Amino acid sequence: MADFFKILATQQDCKARAGVIKLDNLQINTPFFMPVGTQGAVKAIDHKTIKRIGFEVILSNAYHLYLRPGLEVLTEFGGLHNFMNWDGGILTDSGGYQIYSLKELRKLTDDGVHFSSHIDGSKHFLTPEKVIDIQRIIGSDFMMILDECLDYPSDFQAAKRAADLSFNWAERSINYFRATQNDYKKQFIFAICQGGMFPELRTEYISKIINLDFDSFAIGGLSVGEPAEMMYEIVDISTNFLPYNKLRYLMGVGTPENILEAIDLGIDMFDCVLPTRNARNGQLFTTNGKINIRNAKYKFSKEPIDEALDSEISQYYTLGYLRHLFLSKEILALQIATHQNLAFYHWLLKTAREKILDGSYRQWKNYILNKLNNFIE
């Protein structure tokens, strides 16, 4: 079971590592970033373009897919890969975070979570076991368990109570997962480490959960509003205690800086809405730093979007034209900006991996963060 992930290189001066995941029909280089396709589609970009950029895995959401298109449709199609016609990998988040965000629409019990659909108000009850069932039907390559999400800030007692419930659900999840199967494909299951912003809760949680039979480990409950330094501290402690030879996934993170720091601390997998959502707001990530494309200074700019980035559109369209498309509310603006930002994120992780493989990660990280942050908008 454990050997679907192999580490190829580590660093002398930090915890960064480069590796490879081998699935039946897919090889995934680590560290890697997953574009977010919550409802079974990444916003404003088509599957073939995602593949051409180089992404091997996208992230989708069990809660959203359960509500729409629904399990009947997913069953009929034989899972999300077929439904989407996506031959890459799929990781599904359980949707615990989305349900938690419903606030007045949900009620937590020890057994699971009652909630009303954000689409039609229909009532539902999800348990850790049901969430496994849903992801069996979705057929995700990597599935996440149901957990309780925590507000930030929360006091120690609240964090302890949530961690205890989440751990109980983790035990139920792994037992149910190992007792069931998906007939048509191999699936891997991730634990989610909780414990809020309390180092002692985090280490206690990890010390217990690593004894359960999970394939890989995710760090949850971060990037929820805490200072970056606090997040790095929790990640640092976590990777010190997580098993070296298992995949580590930092959920919902983050900015280019967050990602490079987390790689430095030994993280292998990332997802975040930032590149796609910010694209739709006109914020571009480029190899020269961030750009607000609506800025008047780009009105006459014949500069390409990103001279140094090797993608289909980074040199094809100019900043001046893209600005015009945003001001004119053209859908093409969203398509181009999404493509640019995802191409940048892919380049960032791919380059990080190359630098880990040749042993110069820490040095490159300092150089590139300085370059990206020095750009004055």
Next chain:
Amino acid sequence: MADFFKILATQQDCKARAGVIKLDNLQINTPFFMPVGTQGAVKAIDHKTIKRIGFEVILSNAYHLYLRPGLEVLTEFGGLHNFMNWDGGILTDSGGYQIYSLKELRKLTDDGVHFSSHIDGSKHFLTPEKVIDIQRIIGSDFMMILDECLDYPSDFQAAKRAADLSFNWAERSINYFRATQNDYKKQFIFAICQGGMFPELRTEYISKIINLDFDSFAIGGLSVGEPAEMMYEIVDISTNFLPYNKLRYLMGVGTPENILEAIDLGIDMFDCVLPTRNARNGQLFTTNGKINIRNAKYKFSKEPIDEALDSEISQYYTLGYLRHLFLSKEILALQIATHQNLAFYHWLLKTAREKILDGSYRQWKNYILNKLNNFIE
């Protein structure tokens, strides 16, 4: 001047003709359809995809481009082709129709039209000459003149008065066009034939305007709410009187049926927002007929969008998945539907041309219209 357009084949049993337009860097097969890119972009589809589908010319709008990005930007970039980075052909409509639609925001005089910008309320005055100047800066391959648009229905007196003003502006336009030039490229100018729904006004207008030195002729003022039969009657009369060896462009038309009937009547060029706008509303044009993709009957459909259409996406995505994307309000839904509809329109015109070349156009037209209309949604 006249020989940039050459007719290669006509029919025994109708007025359909197939030909070729030769520009400096571009060869355009006729009859053809132009996707609408009002603001310098076709909605929800990128340039390279438009080219790959096979379109050689897009339509843009001088009025819209004059307001945004504005002439300063277009001058700085050296025209719209460079601004967009589009190496195909561009036809620009003058924007007379758009200004006319402003209603309370515009005032017509014999000299030109005063209007307030729909974007920021700023006041502008356009004359036939100014509209030529704008299109010189845009650098469109084919430019349209300013005319007065007419409400439907209008009485004979109103139609006569509008036609007289339009003819006066046509004379001013061609005189000014021939007295000026664009230093960097060859441009062609189209007259627009007016006369409302009155055959005698139409023939009178045409009999006068063909004596002016225009490169090609457009039929304007149709597809404004009149019955299809009335439109076909005006087109029929018009093509009887327009010079055989000059390009004929039927503006703003139309449905697949409208286009095939107009080709039958001797039209060479078309533009319409229908394929792109309807795509965004979930109406697909397919080789089996029209589809409302939101229909519940497609919920479980594993059928490809259009089995018989040779495009990148028609067989790649299923009806069931595309329906899900529309219900989920995913931008990818608009991208896929736009691609499908434009690919269908391109196929329709390309096939029409093939049938004209082999002499079977009328026969094929009857077959395909029957097929498209027999599809029961």
